[in-house]
Amino acid sequence: MKFASFGLAVFAAAVFGAQASAHVVLDKSEARIGKSYKAVLAVPHGCEGAATVRLTVQVPEGLIAIKPMPKPGWAIEVKKGAYARAYDFMHGTKLSEGVKEISWSGRLEDGFYDEFNFTGFVADSFKSGDVLPIPAIQDCEKGVTKWVETAAPGQDPHALKYPAPLLRLTAAEPPRGAASGVAKGDIVVSGGWSRATPGGAKVGAGYFAITNTGREPDRLVAASADIAETVEIHDMSNRDGVMVMRPLEEGLAIPAGRSVALTSGGLHLMLTGLKAPLVEGKSVAVTLQFERAGKMAVLLDVLSVGAQAPGGQQGAASAEHANH
Structure with missing residues (x-):
């Protein structure tokens, strides 16, 4: 499965622009290929004043070995399924299925902010510069907001009303001084x-x-x-x-x-x-x-x-x- 590579400047504008604080976004929006990753999804408000009662995250293909973090007062539901292919994982193992969707159910008033976390592993099937959309659906007591939109080639990301959180992938390079190991x-x-x-x-x-x-x-x-x-x-x-x-x-x-x-x-x-x-x-x-x-x-x-x-x-x- 292929994902478009976006320029760093465009990506930064989409994620860190002035209106980003109003969106559901990733706290850490960059991950290394072939490495573990902890996703922190920030939910800054409800739906036009209504409290959030459910957040559903759709896990993109290639983000594997997903484990959601429990939240006090919130129930967790996961949906599992087969991956498009078997992926190399730690200790020489291969994974062919796993969590494809996570839902947290509870209550978050519009006047408060909260975070929803899960860990995973970025498969080595990507190339540096790829960007993974991580769609999030926010159910509220009144209404639903679907943070699922992605910019088409040549489209201004700021034109999106409900942009999906984006995860930019970088090459898995060891730190300076460890390259020869x-x-x-x-x-x-x-x-x-x-x-x-x-x-x-x-x-x-x-x-x-x-x-x-x-x-x-x-x-x-x-x-x-x-x-x-x-x-x-x-x-x-x-x-x-x-x-x-x-x-x-x-x-x-x-x-x-x-x-x-x-x-x-x-x-x-x-x-x-x-x-x-x-x-x-x-x-x-x-x-x-x-x-x-x-x-x-x-x-x-x-x-x-x-x-x-x-x-x-x-x-x-x-x-x-x-x-x-």
């Missing part, structure tokens, strides 16, 4: 490295940066490597002048839109029971397990025994030490 879902792992170990050593360590490009938090919950009997996520900290190391039993939190660094002297992977030494110039394959992104295979470049980080720089400089 390995990506899966919203997670990008970059800069993986380790230190060489002498023959007979049974313990090694692994370091890298993790960036969460999505809108939902994730968590690194486990790791494994063929070269080691066990791999654990550890934290090292200074307590009263003594370096203390402890495993993170509940894993490592990766906040939405943030980066977390595993570095020498801080967070790191501990490889125990090494079956062979880590040799400078070689690589170590490690499998990371995330709550949301699933399993990800990464390589750690083995540097010299005394290395601090690739290039001799301390790796913590550009990433944040997240709470865990």
Whole structure:
């Protein structure tokens, strides 16, 4: 299914123009292709003074895995159906059906404003610049307002009396500094490295940066490597002048839109029971397990025994030490 690509200036005028405050609109009107998206529909008034009693949202094709957010005092009804095709989703799965329509029923007086939320996933079948209309039907105690109109090619969007909320799609590019990493879902792992170990050593360590490009938090919950009997996520900290190391039993939190660094002297992977030494110039394959992104295979470049980080720089400089 194809959608017209609108110029950014036209799109901005349609969504953020002077009359936008009178319309049902999306609070966040831009989403990345192949990523999760949280839709916040703002309802600023009723129908010519009458209270709103129902809001129905029609989910466009290609916006999948929809989950509406409950609202106190409002009932939710969903209609499900088959998609036009099967879409790739997280953890290697495919989705061929899902929620096609959401209705919230309750009461919102004309003099008040409220928001109606749902989450979903933008399928990778789109191209950057595509715009998705998300039609919304507002039922009131007296009358119905259908926010379903879209501008035809060459038509002035301001001429529309009841424009549909619009969602502009952008390319799913990782943030600056994470482009060279390995990506899966919203997670990008970059800069993986380790230190060489002498023959007979049974313990090694692994370091890298993790960036969460999505809108939902994730968590690194486990790791494994063929070269080691066990791999654990550890934290090292200074307590009263003594370096203390402890495993993170509940894993490592990766906040939405943030980066977390595993570095020498801080967070790191501990490889125990090494079956062979880590040799400078070689690589170590490690499998990371995330709550949301699933399993990800990464390589750690083995540097010299005394290395601090690739290039001799301390790796913590550009990433944040997240709470865990």
